[in-house]
Every structure is written in structure tokens, then in C-alpha cells.
Amino acid sequence: MAQVRKHNANRKVVLSLSATTLVMLGLGFASKPLYDTFCRVTGYGGTTRVAEQMSEVVTEREIKVRFDANVASNLGWTFKPDEVAMTVKLGQNALAYYTATNDTKYPIVGTASYNVSPIKAAPYFSKLECFCFTEQRLEPGETVTMPVLFFVDPEMENDKRLDEIKTITLSYTFHRVENPTDGAVRAEQRQAQIDKLEAIDLDVPEKDETQINQQGRG
């Protein structure tokens, strides 16, 4: 039969199509690191910022921060914020506490995931210190207090999209860690951390509006 064979042309097309398939497959797997980076950069999904330094500016504008707590159904802990809400000024360093109890008869290691809503506020919510940065180990029946040190970035003032925001909700969910590392925080370390945080001077000298706006990055 006079079928025109175009082996080479076909091979070229097949190779590039297979390469495309592999690239898409690779991108699918790479989505995990890509997605994490994207969330951290944009605050997508309510991903908060981790700050290295305490805030040094404070403004007049006040924001109500609400605290929310959840536990995964298989955890066996009770977990609650000590205060349901607190009102802070933008830039004010604030310390809040959560309390957790292990209601079971065996030690359990948990880890907390967190987010902020409304989502667009997430990039401005900065945590300095948080029980969610490490795994937490609770002995049977133990009740512990856990701190979170945070501030709402005063740069929020420069973002028009956030003008209407009066309340920000910080939400935690504790999950069970199936294969805990040795690094899980226990009672002694926890107390030492609280002592350290309470010793910090949270006050920020007040400055006026103009200075704040100059500080703004954008």
C-alpha cells in the first residue's frame, strides 16, 4: 500500500507531546511547594506572616481580634482561648493565651494549623511567637496554657482594601501527630517560654500618623 510514512515527523511530534505530558505531571507534583510559597507570599487561604522583630510603631486605629479554637475529632483534647476577643491598636504587640487539656489516659502530641479571616487581612497579621510553631505534647489529664505573641501590621493603614476591616479572627485547629518527633514541647519548656514572653516589654512609644505613612513600603 502506498501509505506515506512520516516516521521522523511523527517521532518529533510524539516526543514533544510526551515531554508536555511529563512537564504537566511534574508541575502537578511540584504544586505542593509552589502552593505553599504562593500562600506565604500572598496570604492566600489566610496564611499569616511570621515576624522576626516586634512592632515599633503604633497607630490610633483599633482592631478587634477574635480568637477561635478547634480540635480534630480524633485528638481527645479540649482547646479554648482564654479570652474570646481583644481590642488592639495597629502595631501594638499583644500577648494572648489559649488553654488545652488532654482528656485521655495517654500522652498525645498535637500540632496546630492556623489561619486568619478575612483572608485579605492575613498578610498583615504577624506572629512573633506561637505555640503553633512547634509540636505540643500533653501528658494524660494535663492542662496547659499556651501563648501567642502577635501584632497587626500598621502598614494595613495604607491598604485601601482593608479600610472597612474592624475585626480579624485568628483561628487554630489542633491535629494529632501520628509519628511525633522528640522536639515536641513539654511542660517545663512551655513554662520557660511563657516566663520569657511575659518579661518582654510590649509597649511601643506612640508616634503620629505622618511617621507611619513614611514607614510604609508601598
Add this chain to the structure above:
Amino acid sequence: MSDAYGDHKPKFFTRWLFSTNHKDIGTLYLVFSILGGLIGGYLSFMMRMELMEPGMQYFASPHKFSMFASMHGLLMIFFMVMPAVIGGFGNWFVPLMIGAPDMAFPRMNNLSFWLLPVALICLIASMFVPGGPSGNGFAGGWVMYPPLSTSGHPGPAFDFVIIGLLAAGFSSIFGAINFITTIFNMRAPGMTMHKMPLLAWGVLVTSWLLLLSLPVLAASLIMLFTDRNAGTGFFDPAMGGDPVMFQHLFWFFGHPEVYIMVLPAFGIISHIVSTFSRKPIFGYLGMAYAMVAIGVVGFVVWAHHMFTVGMDVDLKAYFMAATMIIAVPTGIKIFSWLATMWGGSIRMTIPMMWAQAFIFMFVIGGVTGVHMASAGLDTSIHDTYYIVSHFHYVLALGAVFAMFAGFTYWFGKMSGYLYNKWLAAVHFWLFFIGVNLIFFPQHFLGLQGMPRRYVDYPAEFAFWNKVSSIGAMVTLVGVIFFLLWILEAFLVKRKAGDNYWGEEANTLEWTLSSPPPFHQFSVLPKIK
């Protein structure tokens, strides 16, 4: 046309099992699709019977109902629509229409097909092995969101589903590579891209969508698999993963997937509308590039399925706008079909009836699509029966009507026999009335707030549910007439001529005998 060589067929088993002939493989796909459709249809019929009255009648547990719903979705998509529009009509008519002797890689074509029965067996098996805590089978919906598909289904059922879908996925990827190569390299002399029939264009764009989106589904299925079985935590927040990421990956595949199913259908409808209006298709190039545009834009709208996951307003605004933009090329297609019919001398044959009904219902589905694209409105109608109604109008009624249109258009060409018009007309009318009875009332249910995927509902939804279930019975009778007219045609054996629709049917397959010789175009046709 049938010379000695052209009719040399291998023996039965060799012919069908080891088939490398595009027409035989197309036939296998079509038969397989009917089988998949009957199983998927059984599942949905049982759901409709259950929902006929409030309370629980036929199903022992809500799990089982959800399992039926999940399997119905997966079966209809992967084992009914895709095998028919791509594997079936694509294999049969793309080579014929572009003047090629066969597909570029006949043996890979055989592999593509035979992966599908394997996949189907995996899915069917999954229904009978332990799945969730409360029963056999996987009941997490065709979208397979974790954690319901990971920690929510500890049994092996979902692993069967994953393996089955991977097999079906790779079958489609191989098929896509085959189609693209065939269309790029094997067109007859003179058959330029801009002269290529619209079915070939539809299959070409669909193949690209498959190639770009299916690997992402495969990756997410493998991640689900390792999350379940190998202790990874891609989608587990306890391990730093994020279940919402699965939704992004799934819909990055899932949205293009809906167009994968409907683009070849667009092609089929274009040929039929043009033949029976006795006019060439209006705005041919616009039609071809509208499909390309739909394919391209279809990759950047996925999160309209996720408006309620808690996403930033700006992001919602973007996905909302992008989604609405898709309505533009879609509108171009609708108006081109209308313009083709405008002033044409229309012949209301059976395929034309299916095609008209397709246009009618696709417009209804498109309009509800634009409703839901509005993020604010979607917040209240997401996951209600309004959505169910939307996608059945575009898919179950749209794509499926296009399949029936194609089947009644080419049945004589493929089998060599003509069917009985009256039986086929009864099939059409029962099916048309039946499916509209099923799905139109679901708009009302959705707007009243009835959520999808539940086995039971409060009494206030009873009336429209009853109407909907009666529609299912009418549809079932319609399906019986479908099988009847096929049977009748094969029993009575009325011979079909080469071109039984007349000269307006002017694509290359009409230049061949019915059925075409086993090997065609040993001398390549020249296109003016």
C-alpha cells in the same frame, strides 16, 4: 470502492482483540460507551427511584446512595461520554474526514482502548469492597475531595478507584497523543488546517486539553494514593498539607474536562446543522477558533467551582470575570449555528432533531452557568440541585444529545444499514421529554435550597422530586427504544447507500462506501 485488499479482514478474535484498525477501534469504543452508559444509567435510575418520595425507600444507608452518586458521575464521564465523543466518533471519523488511511499509531490506539475495560473493572470492583466506615464502595463524590477520600475511606475501595482512573487517564493521554499526531501529520494533500472539518478541530483542541490537564489529575490521584497508603501528608493539615490544594488541582483538571467532553460534540453538531440546512457552516474559521479560545480560557477559570472555600474577594472577582468571558466564544458557536440555519432549507431528519435539541438545551445550561459564575449568587446555590441541573443541561442533555445526533447521522455509514425512522423518532421524543422532566424541575429545587448528594429531603421538596423521578421513567423507556432501533436495523438490514443524506453531506467519509472498506484511501484523496 471496496477492492480486494480493502476488504481483507482478520478473523473475529484477531480482528476485535488485537484490532489496530481505526474504524474497528471506534466501534469498540462506541459499544463500550453504550455499556458504560447502561451501567451509569442504572445507578442514576436507582437514585431517582429513591428520591421519588421523602424518606428512605430502596437504599439501606446514606453511604450507599452517595456511592451510587459518585460512581454514576465517574462512569458517565470516563466510561460513557469520553469513550463516545473522543474514542468513538474521533477514531471513526477524524481519519476519514482528513483523508488519512488510519491513525498515526494504530497499535497505541489498541492499547488506549483496552486500558478502558481494565479501568472499568477496577471501578466496578470498588463498589463491592470495603470503603467507608459504614459500607462498601467509595462515596466521596466524583470530585474525590480529601479528607473524605483519605481518612474518611480507610477501606481499599478508593484505591481501586484511583487505579481505575489512572488507567482511564493514561488511555486518554495516549489517545490524545495519537490524535494530535494524526491531525498534524497525516492530512491528505490540500487538507490544510483551515479546511479541516470541525469535528477534527474539536478533537484536536480536546486532545490538547487532555494532554495538559490529565497529568495533573494523575499527579493528584497519586498524591491521594500516597497520603492514604504511604504516610505522606500532601492534603493533610496535621502534616502541613492542605485539602484545599487538592480542590485547586482537581478543578485545574476538572474544568477543562467539561470542555473535553463537549468540544467534539460541538464539531458533530456543526456538521449536522450544516448538512440539514443545506448550507456550509456559517463563520467556519470563527467556529474553529472559538473552540481554541474556549480551550485556552478554560485553563484559567477553575476556581469558579470553589467560590465557597474561603477565598479572597479579589480572587473571586477575577475568576468570576474570567468565567463569564467563556460565554463569549460559546455564544459565537450558538450564533453561528443559528446563522447557518437562518435562510437555509431545513430538513428535520432524526439527527437534525437531536442537533436542534442540543442547541436548545445547551443554551439553557449555558445561561445557568453564567448565573453561577457570579460569585455572590453562587455562594447560595453552590452544591444545590441548581448545579446538578446546570451540568446535566450542558452534559447529560448537551453532550449526550450530540452523541445521539452523531450516532443517528453516521449509523448507516458505520454499519451499512439504515434504521427505522419511526422507532428512532420515538426514542428521540421520549428521551427529550424525559430528560427535561428530570432536570428542569431541579432548577426550582436548587433555588429552594435543596442540597445535592443526599439520600433524603424534607417534605416541601416532594413535588418536584416526584416529577423528576417520573422523568427518569420516561427516559428509561426512551433508552429501550434506542436499543430497539439498533436491533431492528441489524435484523432488517436495509442497505445504506454511500451518501444517504444527499450532497450537502460533503465531508470525505461520504465519498466512501457504507460501511467504508476495511482500509481506505490507499490512494490519498486530493482536496481542492
